[in-house]
Every structure is written in structure tokens, then in C-alpha cells.
Amino acid sequence: MTMEFATPYRSRSHLPPEPGRPYFVEKGMGDRAHLFGDLITIYAGGEQTEGTFNFFTCEGAKGDTIPAHSHAETYEVFYVTAGAVRLFVEDTAGEQYEKLLGAGDFGFVPKNCPHAYRIERHHSQIVGVAAGPGGTFERFFENLGVPTEELGLPRTPAVPEPGKFATVPREYDVRFLPEHRWRTPSFRAQDQR
Amino acid sequence: MTMEFATPYRSRSHLPPEPGRPYFVEKGMGDRAHLFGDLITIYAGGEQTEGTFNFFTCEGAKGDTIPAHSHAETYEVFYVTAGAVRLFVEDTAGEQYEKLLGAGDFGFVPKNCPHAYRIERHHSQIVGVAAGPGGTFERFFENLGVPTEELGLPRTPAVPEPGKFATVPREYDVRFLPEHRWRTPSFRAQDQR
Numbered sequence: 001m002t003m004e005f006a007t008p009y010r011s012r013s014h015l016p017p018e019p020g021r022p023y024f025v026e027k028g029m030g031d032r033a034h035l036f037g038d039l040i041t042i043y044a045g046g047e048q049t050e051g052t053f054n055f056f057t058c059e060g061a062k063g064d065t066i067p068a069h070s071h072a073e074t075y076e077v078f079y080v081t082a083g084a085v086r087l088f089v090e091d092t093a094g095e096q097y098e099k100l101l102g103a104g105d106f107g108f109v110p111k112n113c114p115h116a117y118r119i120e121r122h123h124s125q126i127v128g129v130a131a132g133p134g135g136t137f138e139r140f141f142e143n144l145g146v147p148t149e150e151l152g153l154p155r156t157p158a159v160p161e162p163g164k165f166a167t168v169p170r171e172y173d174v175r176f177l178p179e180h181r182w183r184t185p186s187f188r189a190q191d192q193r
Numbered sequence: 194m195t196m197e198f199a200t201p202y203r204s205r206s207h208l209p210p211e212p213g214r215p216y217f218v219e220k221g222m223g224d225r226a227h228l229f230g231d232l233i234t235i236y237a238g239g240e241q242t243e244g245t246f247n248f249f250t251c252e253g254a255k256g257d258t259i260p261a262h263s264h265a266e267t268y269e270v271f272y273v274t275a276g277a278v279r280l281f282v283e284d285t286a287g288e289q290y291e292k293l294l295g296a297g298d299f300g301f302v303p304k305n306c307p308h309a310y311r312i313e314r315h316h317s318q319i320v321g322v323a324a325g326p327g328g329t330f331e332r333f334f335e336n337l338g339v340p341t342e343e344l345g346l347p348r349t350p351a352v353p354e355p356g357k358f359a360t361v362p363r364e365y366d367v368r369f370l371p372e373h374r375w376r377t378p379s380f381r382a383q384d385q386r
Contacts, residue, residue: 002292020303022282022290027297043299049268050326053246055299075242079320081274089215097215099195104220106236106248110213127272129322133243 002026007047009139010147019048028151030056034158035145037061046136053131054138057081061153065118065187068180071111071173073134078107078117083124088182089115098184114180132173140172195219200240202332203340212241221344223249227351228338230254239329246324247331250274254346258311258380261373264304264366266327271300271310276317281375282308291377307373325366333365 002024007017014025030041038060045054065088078087080101087107090096100120101107109115111132130137144165145158160168169176195217200210207218223234231253238247258281271280273294280300283289293313294300302308304325323330337358338351353361362369374382 020285020305022284022303022306022308023301024280024290024292024294025299025301027295027299030299043272044270044301048301048303049324052268052324052326053322055270055272055322075237075245077237077248079236079248087217091215092213097217099217101217102220106218106220106223108216108218108237108241110215110241112213113215115215127320129246129248131242131245133245 002029009142015042015044015048017047019050031142032148032150033142033145034148034150034154035141036066036159037063037154037157039148039150039153040141040145042138042141045138049136051135053129054136056128056130056138056141058126058128059153060119060124062119062122062124065182066116068114068116068177068182069169070114070175070177071130071132071137072175073111073132074130074137074173075111075132076109076115077127077129078109079127080105081125081127083119083121085124085126086118086120086186087115088117088184088187089113096182096184098182098186100186114177116182134173137172137174140168140174143172144168195222202335208235208237208241210240212243224335225341225343226335226338227341227343227347228334229259229352230256230347230350232341232343232346233334233338235331238331242329244328246322247329249321249323249331249334251319251321252346253312253317255312255315255317258375259309261307261309261370261375262362263307263368263370264323264325264330265368266304266325267323267330267366268304268325269302269308270320270322271302272320273298274318274320276312276314278317278319279311279313279379280308281310281377281380282306283373289375289377291375291379293379307370309375327366330365330367333361333367336365337361
């Protein structure tokens with residue numbers, strides 16, 4: 001059973017629009033979006049879990065460190081299933097940490113902790129869960145970036161129009177921190193997006 | 194940074210006992226438990242997410258179908274990262290479905306839907322998230338089974354004492370359904386545990 005549904009987000013989706021329904025999604029066939037150089041694929045979100053949690057993957061090419069940001073009410077999991085991803089995170093006391101995560105390694109970012117990552121191998125994949133008591137934020141990616149039917153990485157980076165940065169992040173509990181500086185050993189300022 | 198903590202569950206754990214702290218867990222080094230033939234490894238739970246969600250892996254050998262069960266308040270993700278796992282699930286109208294999930298495939302089981310799975314390849318791994326509005330249930334495995342410091346599958350099955358079935362499942366929103374029968378094509382009654 002792999003069914004298709006019309007939902008508020010897609011005319012054809014493998015995620016059912018109403019809660020309470022079991023479903024299966026084959027690899028890569030979740031709701032997809034491009035944001036900068038990355039492909040985000042949603043397999044479950046707030047509609048399916050009564051707003052409790054979501055489940056998505058993020059794939060990207062080896063590249064730069066994404067912009068530092070934090071979430072006021074959202075906890076976030078970074079579980080790497082392929083490749084290598086360096087996670088940067090700062091705790092609420094200002095202490096900074098970094099760790100290179102390979103396949104099977106796990107990183108946890110609590111709410112209000114600035115964080116960023118840098119994909120360090122081509123064909124890396126991160127499994128993400130991002131949710132908190134206030135809900136889930138999985139539609140951030142396609143609202144800041146663009147929904148896509150493609151299965152691969154964007155051929156040219158999906159760079160948001162500047163105006164979107166004023167509204168979309170706030171709606172999805174994302175706060176970009178343009179003044180933030182990483183002081184950990186592997187951070188390279190020239191790599192920051 | 195890979196630190197160790199004393200927690201209510203382990204004298205040495207890579208999961209911090211208090212919320213709000215970023216942390217990393219290397220592959221396999223979460224809080225581990227054996228239950229029947231499986232190894233469950235917890236990477237995050239209710240303490241870290243304000244009771245919103247958890248994140249764990251389940252590894253097992255090729256074997257039998259686990260007992261059918263359901264959760265009154267818990268939604269559950271089955272995301273296969275290695276091997277092959279057949280997921281059986283029944284919706285609340287009584288319709289039954291099954292699907293063989295390989296690496297990268299996803300299955301979603303809503304609350305109140307009877308479900309079971311059968312690992313169909315050795316060295317399979319499932320990533321699980323199991324949570325709902327009422328909380329998370331990740332300590333079910335070590336309370337019905339046994340906590341372990343080992344990194345591999347149990348050498349002999351960790352079969353719970355019968356008395357535990359009367360109390361532990363109820364505490365963790367698990368309801369076993371001994372009368373349940375799967376009618377889908379690949380179910381083999383002789384394989385049911």
C-alpha cells in the first residue's frame with residue numbers, strides 16, 4: 001500500500017491529510033523542498049502526530065556552514081545516516097561545541113541553543129526531528145525555499161527572496177543570528193554561507 | 194565533546210539527565226536494552242524534549258513477527274536504515290496493510306492501530322520515534338526487558354518474566370493483543386512470537 005493524497009501542501013502526496021491513518025512512504029518519496037543547496041524530504045509532520053513531532057531528511061553536497069540560528073520552542077535531532085556532517089552548537093551559557101558526525105552518530109540541540117552544520121562529504125544525509133511543546137515546524141523549508149517534485153539536489157541553489165527572511169522564519173520558530181560567531185577549532189569563517 | 198552523566202536510568206549515560214543541554218552520542222552508545230532478540234538504543238527521550246518526542250534505534254536478527262500491539266496515545270515511526278523489515282498495521286476501521294521496508298523506507302502507525310513487524314534480513318536497523326500528546330515511552334524496552342552495557346544483540350533472548358506483562362506495558366501505553374490475527378498475504382502464523 002503506497003497511496004497518494006491531495007493535501008493542503010501538495011496535489012499529490014504520500015502523507016495523508018487527516019490524522020489517524022497508517023501509511024508508508026518509499027525512500028525519497030516524501031514531500032520535498034529545495035532550500036539553498038539542500039533537499040529536504042518530509043515523511044511525517046504535525047498533521048499526522050497531533051502536532052507532537054515530525055520526521056524528515058536533509059541531503060546536501062559537501063559545502064559551507066549554514067547560517068547560525070536558534071529555535072525558541074523547538075528541540076532538534078541530527079542523526080546522520082550517510083556521509084559526514086559537522087554540527088556546531090552553543091549552550092545557553094555561551095559554551096560552544098562541535099562534533100563531526102558520521103553514519104549512526106547523533107546530535108541533540110535544545111531550544112534556544114544557537115546551532116549550524118557543515119556537510120563534509122558529498123551524498124550525506126541527516127535524519128531530523130524538530131518539535132517542541134509548541135508544535136512542529138517542518139513546512140519551514142518549503143516556505144523559505146521552494147516545494148519540488150524532483151528527487152535530487154537543486155541544480156542551482158534555491159536562494160530565498162530577501163523579503164521572505166522577514167516573515168517566514170518567525171512563523172516557523174526559526175531565528176537567524178547574523179552576528180553569531182563560531183569559535184570552535186574547525187570553523188572557517190570563509191565557509192559560512 | 195562526548196560526556197558522561199549519571200542519570201535516573203544509568204550510572205554512566207551519554208544522555209544528560211537535565212533538559213536544555215546540547216549533546217552528542219556516537220553510534221551505538223545511547224542507553225541500551227535487550228528485549229527478546231532485539232537491541233534497543235535510546236538517543237533521546239522525554240527528559241531531553243520536555244516530553245515531546247524520543248529517538249531510538251532497534252536492531253534485530255532475521256526472525257519472527259513480534260506480538261501485535263497498539264498504543265492508545267502514541268504515534269510511531271518506523272524508518273529503516275539497514276536491512277529489511279516487514280511492517281503490519283491495521284487501521285481503526287479494521288483494514289490491514291503490510292509493506293516490506295528497506296533502507297530509507299518509512300512507515301507510520303497512528304495511535305490505536307494494531308501493528309507488528311518482522312525483521313527479514315540479519316543486521317537490520319529501524320529508527321523509531323514514538324510519542325504523542327501524552328508523552329513518550331522509550332523506557333518501556335528496558336523495563337519489560339533488561340538494560341545492558343553490551344553493544345550487540347542478546348546472545349540468548351531476553352524473555353520477560355510473565356509477571357511483568359501485567360504491569361509494564363500499561364505504564365508505557367503498550368497494549369498487547371494476543372487475540373489479534375493478521376490476514377495479509379505475507380503473514381505466517383507459525384512465525385509469530
